[in-house]
Amino acid sequence: MIYLYLVIEFHNPMRKIFRSDQVTRRDFVGGSLSALGIASVFPASGRTQAFTSAGPQSLTVGEIIDTILKNIPVDPLRETVDTLKAGTPDMVCTGIVSTMFATVEVIRKTILLKSNFIIAHEPTFYNHLDETGWLEGDKVYEFKKNLLNQNNIAVWRFHDYIHRHQPDGVRMGVLTKLGWESYYDANSPRIVTLPATPLKYLISHVKNKLGISKVRYIGDQSQLCRRIALMPGASGGRSHIQLIQEERPDVLICGEVAEWETSEYIRDTRSMGTPRSLIVLGHAQSEEPGMDWVVPWLQPKVPGIKVTHIASDNPFSFS
Amino acid sequence: MIYLYLVIEFHNPMRKIFRSDQVTRRDFVGGSLSALGIASVFPASGRTQAFTSAGPQSLTVGEIIDTILKNIPVDPLRETVDTLKAGTPDMVCTGIVSTMFATVEVIRKTILLKSNFIIAHEPTFYNHLDETGWLEGDKVYEFKKNLLNQNNIAVWRFHDYIHRHQPDGVRMGVLTKLGWESYYDANSPRIVTLPATPLKYLISHVKNKLGISKVRYIGDQSQLCRRIALMPGASGGRSHIQLIQEERPDVLICGEVAEWETSEYIRDTRSMGTPRSLIVLGHAQSEEPGMDWVVPWLQPKVPGIKVTHIASDNPFSFS
Numbered sequence: 001m002i003y004l005y006l007v008i009e010f011h012n013p014m015r016k017i018f019r020s021d022q023v024t025r026r027d028f029v030g031g032s033l034s035a036l037g038i039a040s041v042f043p044a045s046g047r048t049q050a051f052t053s054a055g056p057q058s059l060t061v062g063e064i065i066d067t068i069l070k071n072i073p074v075d076p077l078r079e080t081v082d083t084l085k086a087g088t089p090d091m092v093c094t095g096i097v098s099t100m101f102a103t104v105e106v107i108r109k110t111i112l113l114k115s116n117f118i119i120a121h122e123p124t125f126y127n128h129l130d131e132t133g134w135l136e137g138d139k140v141y142e143f144k145k146n147l148l149n150q151n152n153i154a155v156w157r158f159h160d161y162i163h164r165h166q167p168d169g170v171r172m173g174v175l176t177k178l179g180w181e182s183y184y185d186a187n188s189p190r191i192v193t194l195p196a197t198p199l200k201y202l203i204s205h206v207k208n209k210l211g212i213s214k215v216r217y218i219g220d221q222s223q224l225c226r227r228i229a230l231m232p233g234a235s236g237g238r239s240h241i242q243l244i245q246e247e248r249p250d251v252l253i254c255g256e257v258a259e260w261e262t263s264e265y266i267r268d269t270r271s272m273g274t275p276r277s278l279i280v281l282g283h284a285q286s287e288e289p290g291m292d293w294v295v296p297w298l299q300p301k302v303p304g305i306k307v308t309h310i311a312s313d314n315p316f317s318f319s
Numbered sequence: 320m321i322y323l324y325l326v327i328e329f330h331n332p333m334r335k336i337f338r339s340d341q342v343t344r345r346d347f348v349g350g351s352l353s354a355l356g357i358a359s360v361f362p363a364s365g366r367t368q369a370f371t372s373a374g375p376q377s378l379t380v381g382e383i384i385d386t387i388l389k390n391i392p393v394d395p396l397r398e399t400v401d402t403l404k405a406g407t408p409d410m411v412c413t414g415i416v417s418t419m420f421a422t423v424e425v426i427r428k429t430i431l432l433k434s435n436f437i438i439a440h441e442p443t444f445y446n447h448l449d450e451t452g453w454l455e456g457d458k459v460y461e462f463k464k465n466l467l468n469q470n471n472i473a474v475w476r477f478h479d480y481i482h483r484h485q486p487d488g489v490r491m492g493v494l495t496k497l498g499w500e501s502y503y504d505a506n507s508p509r510i511v512t513l514p515a516t517p518l519k520y521l522i523s524h525v526k527n528k529l530g531i532s533k534v535r536y537i538g539d540q541s542q543l544c545r546r547i548a549l550m551p552g553a554s555g556g557r558s559h560i561q562l563i564q565e566e567r568p569d570v571l572i573c574g575e576v577a578e579w580e581t582s583e584y585i586r587d588t589r590s591m592g593t594p595r596s597l598i599v600l601g602h603a604q605s606e607e608p609g610m611d612w613v614v615p616w617l618q619p620k621v622p623g624i625k626v627t628h629i630a631s632d633n634p635f636s637f638s
Contacts, residue, residue: 101583104590126556126584134557138564140584143591203638216635234578237445238453245457256578259553259602259634264420265445265459267634271423272462280635283578315578315586316535316599318637319522 057304061117061154062089064096067301072161080160085124086145087154093117093305098294100284101312102155104144109310111151118155119298121162121170121291122283130157162290169297170290174232177289178209190231191247196224199251199277206253212285214318218266219277225250232286237261244276251277255286285314376623380436380473381408383415386620391480399479404443405464406473412436412624417613419603420631421474423463428629430470437474438617440481440489440610441602449476481609488616489609493551496608497528509550510566515543518570518596525572531604533637537585538596544569551605556580563595570596574605604633 059067061084069076085102095115099106102120110118123130125141135141148155162169167189175181175192183192197205200221207215229249231240234256241262244252257263257280266278292309299307378386380403388395404421414434418425421439429437442449444460454460467474481488486508494500494511502511516524519540526534548568550559553575560581563571576582576599585597611628618626 101579103583104587108590122579123583126560126580128579135560138560139593140588140591144587200638207638214637217638218634218636221638241445241454241457258577259575260420260441260447261445263634264422264442268423268463269459271427272459274458315537315582317537318533319519319526319536319540 058092059302059305060089061087061091061093061156064093064117064302064305065089065156068158068298069161071301072165074161074164077160077164081123081129082157082160083130085120085130085155085157086148087117087152091116091152091154093154093302096298096302096305096307097310098158098291098298098307099310099312100288100291103312104147106310106312107144107147107151107153110153113306113308115306115308116151116153118153119158119291119294120155121157121159121287123157124155158291158294162294169293170232170287171230173289173291173293174210174230174287176293178206188247190229190243191249192228192230194226194228196226199223199225202228202251203279206279206281210281210285210289212281212314215282216280217278218263218270219251219279220275223250223275223277225277227251228253231255232281232290234283237265241265249276251279253279253281255281256283282314282316284312288312377411378621378624379408380406380410380412380475383412383436383621383624384408384475387477387617388480390620391484393480393483396479396483400442400448401476401479402449404439404449404474404476405467406436406471406475410435410471410473412473412621415617415621415624415626416629417477417610417617417626418629418631419607419610422631423466425629425631426463426466426470426472429472432625432627434625434627435470435472437472438477438610438613439474440476440478440606442476443474477610477613481613488612489551489606490549492608492610492612493529493549493606495612497525507566509548509562510568511547511549513545513547515545518542518544521547521570522598525598525600529600529604529608531600531633534601535599536597537582537589538570538598539594542569542594542596544596546570547572550574551600551609553602556584560584568595570598572598572600574600575602601633601635603631607631 093116095113096117096119097106097110097113097115098119100121102118102124106118110116124144125132125135132141167184167186171189172181172184175184180192183194185191198221199219202225203215203217206212227247227249229243229247229252231243231252231254237258240252240254240257252262252266254262263278266276269276288311295307295309412435414432415436415438416425416429416432416434417438419440421437421443425437429435443463444451444454451460486503486505490508491500491503494503499511502513504510517540518538521544522534522536525531546566546568548562548566548571550562550571550573554573556577559571559573559576571581571585573581582597585595588595607630614626614628
């Protein structure tokens with residue numbers, strides 16, 4: 001059984017950088033990010049009275065988001081999943097945690113750190129758009145929402161924009177963790193060209209460097225790999241296959257596949273005699289280094305606020 | 320990175336049971352299946368002259384599809400992925416192969432069997448709708464298309480209709496293979512209630528019975544499981560979560576998940592103290608018994624034509 005999925009573009013003008021029900025500040029000027037320009041969305045004077053005792057170095061959640069967006073050299077996205085999932089822009093930030101998934105465990109660790117702002121790469125509520133209407137009354141959703149609300153934790157998703165940073169912040173985090181940052185080529189950013197390495201050693205290398213216990217792969221462990229296509233996350237079968245068409249890599253390393261797409265394409269590729277392989281790392285661990293990359297990138301931009309990376313880790317065991 | 324997916328309904332009236340470019344028979348009466356009624360789509364008199372030497376017991380691909388659809392007690396679907404992916408309805412069938420994926424290997428085995436009609440549960444060309452425009456010129460696509468065309472192999476997808484058979488043919492195949500057919504409850508078909516079984520033994524059982532070398536799971540191996548939610552294939556996070564809301568199972572066994580959906584929901588479920596587990600079998604092997612179920616179901620309906628199941632197997636290794 002497969003449900004029918006269609007890739008659609010992010011061009012619904014009704015979607016704003018913040019959901020309107022989350023923008024509660026009385027003096028918030030309103031309007032879309034693209035109409036106002038990023039810099040004017042959260043003026044420093046706008047924080048609520050309740051938080052002004054936090055001192056002159058304090059920043060609100062909205063000001064931190066503004067700071068991040070000002071440092072991403074793209075026009076504001078008319079539609080994006082990078083919205084607040086909990087909390088409000090006027091909350092004064094007591095500390096930032098970056099992570100892949102704002103799991104219940106990550107939220108608890110954030111509370112212990114006395115931080116109140118989680119920057120997560122992936123959804124909080126189990127679907128890409130973080131739609132919650134269908135989850136009303138669901139015990140897990142209600143538990144997580146209450147945990148966030150009762151502890152005044154804000155969650156913002158940093159997905160579309162971090163991938164649009166030049167270079168892609170997730171990619172640079174992963175390359176650095178793999179020890180491959182010197183192989184980065186801005187003209188062909190998704191390809192790493194290595195000295196010839198047997199697939200077996202390539203698998204060992206990525207597991208060791210990324211702290212992964214087990215990967216799924218398709219290929220011959222003795223195959224020599226030079227051209228590596230690196231696609232952390234789950235960018236979809238069509239994007240994987242189009243990259244392969246363009247770059248003819250020896251191996252594609254990705255985070256996640258739909259099993260009727262990329263893996264079947266690689267299986268048929270090998271059956272026709274072309275020695276092309278696939279390594280599937282697991283989604284969370286394939287991009288977690290990107291959220292570690294956020295710490296040294298963001299820390300100098302928010303003086304006085306501690307930025308901590310907490311890995312949300314792989315949820316799966318193997319048996 | 321996640322691409323945005325939306326679940327949409329199968330209600331585009333432009334999609335027919337056969338792609339129009341595949342209906343080449345001169346006397347084919349034309350029109351949609353729902354307008355004509357299934358029985359009239361492929362009258363027995365319609366086979367092409369070239370194939371009439373196959374004898375009085377012969378059936379065309381179109382007649383076999385008609386026979387299958389007549390035995391599924393639902394109104395014709397206005398939109399379906401159950402279309403011909405290769406070949407034409409007027410080809411006289413020399414033998415049927417049922418499988419999960421019409422891989423290059425399965426096609427080669429079909430040729431060796433001197434069969435010419437593959438009935439596959441999942442896509443042939445690496446996307447759910449088997450759209451091929453974006454694959455024109457792709458070496459793997461062209462190789463597979465030529466292999467099919469040069470050997471006069473027809474491929475038809477049997478997905479939406481087999482799941483609508485009463486009971487669902489894939490489900491019954493999987494239950495039978497698991498030795499759980501006596502637990503089937505038509506009032507709650509997705510739930511199996513077993514004697515209390517530790518998760519560890521449940522995992523061993525499904526691996527042994529389905530011939531799976533390794534599964535991914537989330538849970539405590541000592542957890543006692545009674546209520547099993549069984550969802551072969553990849554029906555999507557929302558359907559998994561809604562089933563859990565309705566049925567409160569101890570464990571969900573499914574074929575495939577999107578890793579930002581079901582697995583994160585289960586991870587948070589466990590963090591709030593609810594002992595609910597997840598076993599992810601792998602898509603191909605989770606539904607392959609359904610295509611084995613096709614053989615005894617279809618064979619009596621097509622006398623004189625050999626029906627053979629060929630497992631397409633799991634493409635992945637683990638390291």
